Amino acid sequence: MSDKKANAIAYWKENIKYLSILLLIWxxxxxxxxxxxxxxxxxxxxxxxxxxxxxxxxxxxxxxxxLIFVYVRIMNKLDKKYGYDEE
Incomplete structure (x- = not known):
C-alpha cells in the first residue's frame, strides 16, 4: 500500500471518529x-x-x-495534520 493511500485511509478513519462523536453529542x-x-x-x-x-x-x-463550527475547526486541524490544507 502506498504512503498516499495509507495517509488517506488514516485521514478518513479520524474524520469518521470525530464526526461520530459530534453526532452523538447532538x-x-x-x-x-x-x-x-x-x-x-x-x-x-x-x-x-x-x-x-x-x-x-x-x-x-x-x-x-x-457543533458545525467545532467540526470546521477540527477538520482544519486534521487537514493540516495530513497535508490536505495545501490544495
Missing part, C-alpha cells in the same frame, strides 16, 4: 435533553421557560450550529 442534546430528560430539566427555568422545553425548541438547534 443526539444526546436533541433527543436526550428534549425528550428523555425533559421532566427532570423542566424543574430548571431559563429566561422564564422550562429548560426541557427550551432544549426541545431551541437548544438543540443552537448546539447543532456550535
Amino acid at each position: 443526539f444526546i442534546v436533541s433527543y436526550g435533553a428534549g425528550i428523555l430528560f425533559k421532566d427532570a430539566l423542566d424543574t430548571i427555568r431559563l429566561g422564564g421557560f422550562k429548560l426541557g422545553f427550551w432544549f426541545a425548541q431551541q437548544g438543540s438547534i443552537y448546539v447543532f450550529v456550535i
